Amino acid sequence: MxxxxxxxxxxxxxxxxxxxxxxxxxxxxxxxxxxxxxxxxxxxxxxxxxxxxxxxxxxxxxxxxxxxxxxxxxxxxxxxxxxxxxxxxxxxxxxxxxxxxxxxxxxxxxxxxxxxxxxxxxxxxxxxxxxxxxxxxxxxxxxxxxxxxxxxxxxxxxxxxxxxxxxxxKDDDVATIIYTSGTTGRPKGVVHSHKNFAEGVKPTYDILKRDDGEVDRFFSFLPLSHVAERMLVVVGSIVSGSEVAFARSIDTLAEDLVRCRPTILLCVPRLWEKIYEKINAGLLVASPVKRAIFSLARRLGESRIQGDHIFARNDQKLPAKISDILVGKKLRTKLGLDRCRMLVTGAAPTRPEVMRFFGSFGMRIREVYGLTENLCLGVLNDSEEVVIGSCGKPFPGNEIKIAEDDEILFRAHWNFDGYYKNPEATAEVLKDGWFHTGDLGKLDSDGRLRIVGRKKELLKTSGGKYVAPVPIEDSIKAEPCVAEAMVVGDERKYCVALISLNEEVIAGKDPSEYKEALKKHLESVNSPLASFETVKRVGVLKQGFSVEDGSLTPTLKVKRAVVADKKSNFIEKLYHSEDAVIFE
CATH class of the missing domain: 3.40.50.12780 (ANL, N-terminal domain)
Incomplete structure (x- = not known):
């Protein structure tokens, strides 16, 4: 270096x-x-x-x-x-x-x-x-x-x-002001000095360095204005001497991946989910022989997974090698991921079944967790052992602590210097060197972080009970026909959910055909939940959330307040309906 x-x-x-x-x-x-x-x-x-x-x-x-x-x-x-x-x-x-x-x-x-x-x-x-x-x-x-x-x-x-x-x-010279994507109001300007970038260089290099003399190729398509893409693509390529290939657009992503064949790829969960759903949709119209071979290869590939752990060493097991011969190598090549040594995802949780699917075919997706305020250098899953449901262990040089109320706190030399022109907001989150993330989490016995929810996104029912919406939304999205989900329940007697349907799965069918499937799925979602957490109604939207209509941030996070405001009439309809599934 x-x-x-x-x-x-x-x-x-x-x-x-x-x-x-x-x-x-x-x-x-x-x-x-x-x-x-x-x-x-x-x-x-x-x-x-x-x-x-x-x-x-x-x-x-x-x-x-x-x-x-x-x-x-x-x-x-x-x-x-x-x-x-x-x-x-x-x-x-x-x-x-x-x-x-x-x-x-x-x-x-x-x-x-x-x-x-x-x-x-x-x-x-x-x-x-x-x-x-x-x-x-x-x-x-x-x-x-x-x-x-x-x-x-x-x-x-x-x-x-x-x-x-x-x-x-000099250390305190300002390098950048990165404005947050603003899920809860006006964007805040996160100030990072040249010292912060300098301190973040070593952990970035340590994660990316390779000893075989080969040159990495990054593939850039997520917004460079987002700190994760900037740290990986801009900083990462410079400190490691790697090259960068650029997608032409999000619409040509699949084609460009095959052309560019990157070795390192950062992707958001929704795109991994879309690939997973598209493969499954293709299997529905495949011949019985192809479906049988794919199913066999997947079962054999699951030898890589033990419990919630996906091990790199299990790639050498005979069942995994046979799985690769049958499907794995062809699938990775078809996706343009045959050279990829590092697959990373962040910004939101990735559904466990999606992680297992890709893991069974030799694609270990490493979840990362960090924020604009700490240059996204929070925690990262290990390359040799990915743990499903965990974001991993701290980056080298980063400290983590869980507060009494379960808030995640980070301390590192690369933590931001404050919010531009906003000392009050700075004082709220920077205390005694610790950055208070606003997210809730737990550390397991091995020191890996698991995200529970977001402090500001906790819903408080009219009965005074707190509900963490994100895990419930993830459970709702486990149904293949569901693309997005948002739980509503603040100051209400109970929770309801707004969902959008996955166009690739329903393939032009009348959405009402999925009513019974959604009712049954809702029962399975509610079964492990406490009574105050259960979702009593599901509202199916005519159109899904999007960046263009302002309901999603550029990193595809739902802007809850925006959606709640735009869909206020429909939400009221849910609370006055007797049916479990209502269509907009």
Whole structure:
């Protein structure tokens, strides 16, 4: 690992030593051709953009907002900003106009850097020092902007302005302000210094390092504005000298995975679940022989699993090897995961049956748990022994403690410095060096963390009983025809649930055909629960939750307050109905 302390310095060193090696593999927007970029070119682009920004007066501490989909220029821009000692303010590409405007104004960002001018339309009324666009827009698109617009292609011509090295940085210099996705209100700006990134480099490197001399390939499709993707793809690729392949879009994900064949993949639970559901849907129309072979291979592959533990060493067992010959190798190749040595999931729990399914075919999905405030370096499942239902053990250098009320507390040198312009909120969660996560959990006898629920999401019935909705929602989603579930019950006599149906499973059938199956499933969900926890009614929504309608965050977490408000009339209908399953 590099002796340099700060991330920009590590990047410049890495780019120098790996100059001719591939840094990026991506589909070029202008002609849709798949091309590569070397580390030398990566560094050159950083130096030119940083020099241009400096020529426009950008200095240490200035905030620059970055609003873009995943592409090489995202990483280039992030490094250019940091190399000047300026502050990167990443914004989700799917953020609403209200959120974008709020973040721009709250952070006092002087520049906005976007992939396309279409993306900047929502802030065209703001007076900024400038807007930089990766793809040159038309004159018509630029009309009406109050800020000067510059295309990256024109900046690339200004090579004489390029910097040669990053400026000298100090521990307390701010590197980034990351705004949370805001499940419970206005986004909060999480401040991370260059010291925090520097402290997070070692545990990141320790997790990623390999001793066989091979180069890893990351696959980037989750929002780079989210701290987990940024730590893995931006920081991880730099500290380990790995390359990054980019998906063209979420719609081409399956095709791009097969093309890029990554060795490390971060995915959210809902996407693992979708793959699982699609495979099962395919089996329903497969021939009896194919179904029988698949079933046999799965049973043989389950030799990898003992109780809740999936062991890497069990890959060498004869049943697992036969399972691989029958199905496993073909399945991994078909999914583009045949080279993957590390599969990671986070942001929400993954259903146990999904973990078991992939584990039986040699794909051990490692759950990770962390927050924006601790750079997502909380806990991670071990590569040799994945424990289903657990998020794993602490990252090297991180301490964990469970408070008396079961809240999860973390202490590490990379914990955030506070919320921007919000000392009251900072004081609520940073106490005596411990970060109070707001999540509830338990440690098992081996020191592994299990998430119980979220403190702020606990529902309190009118009878004064507290209900943790997440485990109940996971149980509801175990039914294949259910895509999403949200339990409602705050200040109510009992709980009900809103669900959306899985379009791939119901395959165009009338949703009412699943009424009896849902009633039966509800009985099984309720059977182990205390009476005050049981779900008395299920409301089936016409349309599922989505990022576009504001009901999901960009990391696919349900915004409970938004959904409860939008569906208030339907929720009232549930509470006044006599039937257990009601359709919207």
């Amino acid at each position: 590099s002796e340099a302390r700060f991330l920009p310095q590590i990047f410049f060193e890495r780019a120098h030593h790996l100059a001719r090696e591939r840094a990026f593999h991506y589909c070029r927007p202008r002609d849709r051709k798949w091309v590569d970029m070397t580390w030398r070119k990566y560094r050159e682009e950083v130096c030119i953009l940083a020099g241009w920004l400096r020529s426009k007066g950008v200095k240490k501490g200035d905030k620059i907002a970055l609003l873009s989909g995943n592409r090489p220029e995202w990483l280039i821009t992030d490094m250019a900003i940091m190399s000047l000692g300026a502050v990167t303010v990443p914004v989700y590409a799917t953020a609403s106009q209200n959120d974008v405007t709020y973040i721009m104004e709250h952070s006092e960002s002087s520049f906005l850097i976007v992939d396309t001018l279409d993306r900047a339309e929502m802030v065209k009324e703001l007076n900024l020092e400038g807007v930089v666009t990766f793809d040159r827009g038309s004159k018509q698109q630029a009309d009406g902007f109050k800020s000067p617009i510059t295309a990256m292609a024109d900046i690339r011509k200004e090579k004489k302005l390029a910097i040669e090295n990053p400026i000298d940085l």
